[in-house]
Amino acid sequence: MLSEKFNHSVVEKKWHKFWDENKIFKPKSDLAQKKFYCLEMFPYPSGKIHMGHVRNYTLGDVIANFKRLSGFNVLHPMGWDSFGMPAENAAIQNKLHPKNWTLSNIETMKSQLKLLGFSIDWDKEISTCDENYYKHQQKYFLELYKKGLVYKKESLVNWDPIDNTVLANEQVIDGKGWRSGADVVQKKLSQWFFKITEFADELHQSLDTLINWPEKVKLMQRNWIGKSQGCEVEFNLSSKSQNKKITIFTTRPDTMFGASFIALAIDHPISKEYEENVEFIKFKDQCYKIGNTDEAIAKTDKFGFQTEYFADHPFIPNKKLPVYFANFVLMDYGTGAIFGCPAHDQRDLDFAKKYNLEITPVILPKGLNQKDFIIKNEAFTEDGTLINSDFLNGLNTEDAKKQVIERFEKEKKGKGKITFRLRDWGISRQRYWGCPIPILYREDGSIIPVPEKDLPVKLPEDISFDKPGNPLEHHPSWKYTTCPETGMKAIRETDTLDTFVDSSWYFLRFCSSQNEQSGYDINDAKYWMPVDQYIGGVEHAILHLLYSRFFSRAISKGSKFEIKEPFNGLFTQGMVCHKTFKTEDGQWTYPEDVIEKNGNFFDKNSNKKIIVGSSESMSKSKKNVVDPQSVIDMYGADAVRWFMLSDSPPERDIQWSDEGIAGCYKFIQKIWSTSEKILNNSNKRKITENEKNNLEKLINKLIKEITFNIEHFHFNVAVAKFYEFINNFNKALLDYDCDKQEFIEIFKKFLILIYPFTPHVSFEIWEKITNKKDLHLQKWPDFKEELLKEEEFNIVIQVNGKKRAILLAKKNTSEDSLFNMCLETDNVKKLIENKKIIKKIYIKNKLINIVVHE
């Protein structure tokens, strides 16, 4: 009988229809069953799906399927992060309405995702630009407003001059807008903020509870929150005309006796007194001129402006410290004021040298004599022993810190204090395509939250992008309204919410996606939350993941079900990379347009010579992309999924290659042809006990390995084990040449194991073998540990730690007889002849090492 090829396009369509119609991926409403919430970061509907999506959702799908087979009630939903700037850019460029552009992209991408056969419950689909979604978000905004976690303030903000919008600190990367790449400038604007700093300590501490998060991500968040232990100290300032008090923050109170000046941030409140001082204005301008890139700032010389004030040293009577405004002091960290200790801080040293200020060393490095310790151009910033410090002399840094703080607290001059680097989250965006902020500005100047009954504040549809700036601002009527209480004239807030707000609670919405009354139902959330496995790109390590941790805390605070951590397990996958191609005149070229001739590469359209560049993460701008749709058409969804899981560990980058996908296609065919071989076998010879045993061992080993490797995210290793199994299984099929029944039973277990990876071919063969369409209802097979115990072992024989021979020995052979067997092995014999055996090491069923001496 001739084997037929596996026809992926027909088979895959057939199963998509069956899965869809029977809603087999819908979770059960039986809340007594143990649950598993498997979530991948939802996509922004930019047009078409890309390979990054394919990899992300394939990884999640393996987990979801595996957990379903393992008896869990699995929630595996999908939605769209559908507000955002690209929709507006498309509107401007192509005269499309952002809504239409977005909805049509969603439609395209949804159909593409369906091609891949992901086990998603599409009934739970949500979209953040849907008013049924954002009305709840507006409600949460108002709740946070009530809880005092939202406020408005005038502040210097990061302004992206290309996108014409404000960016959060987290969205400024190397001084450039995270999306536009434009140099960010500082601008003073009145903005809404979420008080994320209120949770700084909790967000920091709670990271320790996230044992299923990558250390790397936790570390990044820890650094971002930046917890520092120190103290605040009050200084008395005096000038000819007046006295004042200011508070400074320091993490090095131990260096107090080395203080030689006080430095204030340029916008410290005291600067009000100098607003009209010509010299001060000059100084301020000079500071702003420097530019915004972090590198430029870091390299800038330290300079300052001396005030007429002097500060009293808290411990040294009559010691007066000059007070400066300095360009390196930040207003929004600590108190915006510091004391300078030049000997033990590099910035302070640079500053002190410029203005000839005192440099008093107070920390002596270990093992150094005080006479030999001179500060020249480098400050000593490490720990040591206190000198020149009155009551602290002789103490180490740690103890000195404690003593100083104790003394400050006793004398009411200061107190221990923890400070965070984290700033509040600026959420106002001057954009149309986002969630409107439900706030009114009444003509009498008061700020009125929109009453809940008037929600949602909907986006107007009739908008124009003819003028630059925010279309909501320019809309002829939308923003004009009246106060619901007084009837006074009022104007709507025209800023919309940062789209990171949208994605900060969507995982909660999935628990109750249809609920009209509230964003999520407490009982649903109690059952489904937290997300058991969250999967996405590491680029969200800080932004999205920190915001979500904050937002779910903030909205659930004080409710019957407080959410501490929304994501129990986190996995950050690597990117999909491809070689880059450039013509000699520097034009990026798509891989599909590159042809090879005698080892050289050419653009098939222009015939220009192509330079092959390094492999980089697939991106539209470099054109090193491969369209998933065309690959699915050619090789099938199972092959594409298989590729995504093969070779590279999921947390590392993967290299896309044509040979690789072709190899995956061959493997899918091989699964199919193996099933054909079994079924077409008409031999009637009965299988022997030994053969049967071997087959059982084979599948038992596979079950153990696949289970372990899925649970540990070693999908690439699981793939290798499948290859190994299929190779051995085919060999057995050929060698044993007996009645097929036993092979069928083994192969059925194999199909259950591989179903999470390649569902289409698995379902098809399962049906062919069993005449049933119920592969998804099978139970994940158990393995019998006793079958894995081998009767015979390869015992490695080492002489002086080097492998010299391998012995096949029965389990539990005594050490002595093994040793005797060793001595009779030719190789060993040669090597230990005329030598003294010093030592024997025996590791049971594994290894013997004979140590000899000349």
Place this chain on the structure above:
RNA sequence: GCCCUCGUGGUGGAAUUGGUAGACACAAAGGACUUAAAAUCCUUGCCCUUCGGGGAGUGCCGGUUCGAGUCCGGCCGAGGGCACCA
């Protein structure tokens, strides 16, 4: 500058606790089947060899150990995060 991670064949990568380094796959070379191709299958893969085997070998140098890819110290290289945070 500070912090973190990673260095294994031509390539992607295996190697649960220190115990047979290179599983599995891709690419390459040779071969089988075929009129031919595709598909499939087999063999090979550093150096020496009398074909039994021997030697070197996981970025480099050193250490601990009977035994190190794995642990420790010091270099070198790549990638990532933070960057005037007092």
